[in-house]
Amino acid sequence: MTIRTIIMPFASHANAKQRISGALSVAQFFDAHLDVLHAQINPKQLLPEERQLISDEFYKRIDQIVADYVSEDAEPLKALFEDACQRLHISTQTRIPRYATSQPETTAMWQDVYGFRGEVVAEKGKLSDMTIIPQAKRGKSSVSFEAAILHSGKPVLIMPRTQDVFAPKHATIAWNGDTQAAKAVTAAMPLLRKVDTVTIATSERSVNNKPTQSELQDYLAMHGIQSESKVFGASRLRAPQALLEQAAALNSDVIVCGAYSHQRIHQQMFGDFTKSLLKRSTIPLFMMS
Structure with missing residues (x-):
């Protein structure tokens, strides 16, 4: 078996630069493709299911406010990802590769995905070769770790949050x-x-x-x-x-x-x-x- 596809769920801003650089370094070590999954809740998941309780105009307004907030939160993180890829000379992709290249090559892709993080990790992890999870701040198991280790059926690499280079000897x-x-x-x-x-x-x-x-x-x-x-x-x-x-x-x-x-x-x-x-x-x- 080779490690060709790696995913990393990404949500918080804490140690964002180091975590992105560390994950890209892992991908370089294995000559693999990395998908950074920016999991976010669909605005509709935060609104009442009973539409008749609020007017259509108010519903649309709340929907737009939440959507704008989610977009503003993702933009600086995506910019960090693109800067790190450029610095490390890693080619970025806008769609999931369908065929393996003849020569191993490190590639990366940013994906905005809707859904609860644990469910996204469990689903996407089943069709990846490895999941990268940052070490939890307080040392406890995180939702992402539990979803990956219990439901993906694939290995998990726990990375210290400030480690930005992966080159084990x-x-x-x-x-x-x-x-x-x-x-x-x-x-x-x-x-x-x-x-x-x-x-x-x-x-x-x-x-x-x-x-x-x-x-x-x-x-x-x-x-x-x-x-x-x-x-x-x-x-x-x-x-x-x-x-x-x-x-x-x-x-x-x-x-x-x-x-x-x-x-x-x-x-x-x-x-x-x-x-x-x-x-x-x-x-x-x-x-x-």
């Missing part, structure tokens, strides 16, 4: 032998092939879980990827922090890991391991559920 795989970690490794193959160094990191508590580190090394070698392994000590509660400390000691640029969740009544909840990584990581997380 060293990737650390968080390995415990379970299904989520295995799916993350498979999805990350295009990433693992491009970095210089791959390290498999496992806690002492999981070192005997099967498949083992050694078996994963053999699997990666069959795909032309050489790797080394590390074992770190940590209790169950300290495992996320210990993993981050191990990645920092290795000077890793990205962590490949599974996203863990459990089902409660009518609600999907993320486990402590995933929530801790989302909150504390200072480097990108390549995640798969």
